[in-house]
Amino acid sequence: MFNLTSSAAHPLSAYGWDQGFAESFVPFAEQGFLPGRIVRVDRGRVDAVVPDGDGVRTVLADTAPVATGDPLRVPCTGDWAVLDLANGRSGAHVDGVVRALLPRRTAFVRSTSSKRAEGQVLATNLDHIVICVSLAEPLDLGRIERFLALAMSSGADEGTLDTSAPSPASGAQPVVVLTKADLAGAPEGLAHLVADVESAAPGVPVLAVSSATGDGLDVLRAVLAGGTSVLLGRSGAGKSTLVNVLVGEEVQLVQAIRDRDGKGRHTTTTRDLRPLPGGGVLIDTPGLRGVGMWDAHTGLARTFSDVEELAEECRFHDCAHRGEPGCAVQEAVDSGELSVRRLESYRKLQRENQRIVAKTDARLRAELRRDWKQKQALGRHMMERKRGPQR
Numbered sequence: 298m299f300n301l302t303s304s305a306a307h308p309l310s311a312y313g314w315d316q317g318f319a320e321s322f323v324p325f326a327e328q329g330f331l332p333g334r335i336v337r338v339d340r341g342r343v344d345a346v347v348p349d350g351d352g353v354r355t356v357l358a359d360t361a362p363v364a365t366g367d368p369l370r371v372p373c374t375g376d377w378a379v380l381d382l383a384n385g386r387s388g389a390h391v392d393g394v395v396r397a398l399l400p401r402r403t404a405f406v407r408s409t410s411s412k413r414a415e416g417q418v419l420a421t422n423l424d425h426i427v428i429c430v431s432l433a434e435p436l437d438l439g440r441i442e443r444f445l446a447l448a449m450s451s452g453a454d455e456g457t458l459d460t461s462a463p464s465p466a467s468g469a470q471p472v473v474v475l476t477k478a479d480l481a482g483a484p485e486g487l488a489h490l491v492a493d494v495e496s497a498a499p500g501v502p503v504l505a506v507s508s509a510t511g512d513g514l515d516v517l518r519a520v521l522a523g524g525t526s527v528l529l530g531r532s533g534a535g536k537s538t539l540v541n542v543l544v545g546e547e548v549q550l551v552q553a554i555r556d557r558d559g560k561g562r563h564t565t566t567t568r569d570l571r572p573l574p575g576g577g578v579l580i581d582t583p584g585l586r587g588v589g590m591w592d593a594h595t596g597l598a599r600t601f602s603d604v605e606e607l608a609e610e611c612r613f614h615d616c617a618h619r620g621e622p623g624c625a626v627q628e629a630v631d632s633g634e635l636s637v638r639r640l641e642s643y644r645k646l647q648r649e650n651q652r653i654v655a656k657t658d659a660r661l662r663a664e665l666r667r668d669w670k671q672k673q674a675l676g677r678h679m680m681e682r683k684r685g686p687q688r
Contacts, residue, residue: 308348309334312570312578313422313525318377321399325379330396333358335376336570343372343395347380356382356392363395368415369406372398374568374580375421375525403451403469405527408589414656416591420568420580423451423469424524429534430473432481432490432505438497439642442600443588444529445471445498446646450596468596471501472520476535478505478512497639499602508538518543522576532584540581545574590650597650601643607635 307314312334322332333345333356341360346353358380360372372378372395382393404421408414426448430441452468473494481487487505494503502520506513521543528536541547570580598605604626608616612623618640620627629635 308351308353309346311572311576312346312353314377317402318399322377322379325397329383331380331382332399333378333380334570335372335374335378337567338372338374339567342391343378345378345380345395347382356380357390358382359391359394361394363398368409369418370398371418373404373418373421374570375423375527376401377422405447405451405469405529406591407447407585407587408591408653414653419529419582420527422525423527423580424577425521425526426451426469426471427521427526427528428471428473429528429530429536429539430475430494431477431531431534432475432487433477433533436490436493438493438638439645440531440588441473441494442497442639442642443590443646445473445501445600446593446596446650447588447591448596449599450591450593471498472517473498473501473503474517474539475503475505476539477507477509479507479510481505496636498600506539508535508542511542514542518573518575521573521579524577525570525580526577527580527582529582529585531586534584536581536584540571540579543573543579544571590646590653592654593646593650594654597643597646601639604635604640604643 307319309332314332314334318332325332331347333347335343335345336355337344338360341364343358343360344355345358346355358378363370363372365371377399378395379397379399380393381396384393401421403423405419405423405426406416407419409417428441428444428448430436448471449468475481475491475494478487481490491503491505495501504513504517504520506517508514528540530536568580568582570578572578607626607629608618610625611618611621613621616624616626618624618626626635626640630637630640
C-alpha cells in the first residue's frame with residue numbers, strides 16, 4: 298500500500314501529488330478508493346494514472362457518477378480524481394468509475410461562445426500557463442492580452458475552485474512563448490518583437506524559442522520543470538512540435554500550415570497530460586480559434602495594471618476616459634505614454650467580460666441597464682442644451 302502522508306514517496310509525486318492533495322484524499326482512502334490524475338478525457342470516460350506498487354499505471358474510468366449539468370464541474374485533464382476500481386467495472390475495457398474530484402487549485406476557463414453564458418474548463422491544477430504565439434505571422438497583441446487576462450484569472454473563480462486550497466491567490470503563472478523564432482529574421486528584429494510583446498504583458502516572462510534550432514528551449518525547460526503546465530494557442534502556433542521536443546519523443550502529429558491563409562491544421566484533438574523528462578508534466582491542447590472572456594475581472598486588472606494605475610489618478614472616480622477633465626488615462630495617451638491600441642483593447646475586453654458576467658448575474662445586469670438609461674438621459678440633455686430652447 299502506498300504512503301498517503303508522504304508526498305515525496307508517493308508514486309504519483311512525479312505527476313504533481315503533494316501533501317495538500319494527500320490530506321484532501323484521506324476520507325476517500327478510508328473507503329478503499331485510489332487517487333488518480335486525469336491525463337485525458339474522451340466522451341464520458343477518462344484515462345487516469347494511478348499508483349501501482351512503486352510505479353504507476355493508466356486506467357480507463359467512467360465519469361457517470363460525477364456527471365452534472367454544470368459544464369464547469371465536469372472532469373477535466375489535470376483534475377485529481379477519486380477512483381473506484383473495485384466496484385466500478387462497467388464493461389470489458391473499463392477499469393472503474395470516478396466517484397469524486399479533489400478540489401481544484403487553479404483552472405483555465407474560457408467562454409464557449411459570446412452569445413451563451415457558458416464556460417469551458419480547458420485544464421486544471423496548473424502552475425504555468427504557456428501562451429504560444431507564432432512569429433511566422435504578424436503579432437496580434439490584443440489576442441495575447443486576451444489570453445493573459447484569462448490566465449491571470451485562473452485562481453480567482455470561486456465557482457470552479459477550492460478557495461481554501463494552498464495555491465497562490467494570483468493563480469497560475471502565465472508565460473508567453475514566441476515560437477518559430479528562427480523565422481523572425483535578424484536578431485535586432487527578434488528583439489523588437491519581444492519588446493512589443495513585453496509591452497502588452499507587463500511583469501510576464503516572454504521567451505523566444507525555436508524547436509528547429511533549439512534556441513531558448515533550455516530556459517523554457519527550466520521554467521516548466523517540477524510543476525504542471527498547459528500549452529495554449531492557435532492552430533499553427535507550433536504547440537505540437539514544441540511538445541515533441543520537450544517530451545523528447547514524437548507524441549504528437551505535426552502538419553504544415555495552410556499556404557492559402559497561413560492558418561494551422563488541427564493536429565491535436567484532445568487535451569493530453571504527459572510527464573516531462575526533467576520533471577513536471579505538460580498538458581497539450583487543440584488549437585483555439587475563439588477565446589471568450591469568462592469572469593476575468595481579476596485578470597483584466599492585472600493584465601492592464603498600467604491602465605488601472607493611471608485610472609486611479611483621474612479626477613473623477615467614475616471617469617470613462619473619453620475626454621473628461623482631469624483624465625490621467627487620456628493625458629497618458631496624448632503624451633504617448635499609453636498607446637491608443639492598448640487602451641482600446643482594455644475597453645473591448647472589459648465590455649465583453651461585463652456582458653458575460655451580466656448574463657449570469659441579475660444584479661449586475663440591472664445595474665448595467667440603469668447605467669445605460671442614465672447615459673441616454675444625459676445624452677438627450679446635452680443635445681437639448683446644444684440646440685438651445687425650442688420655440
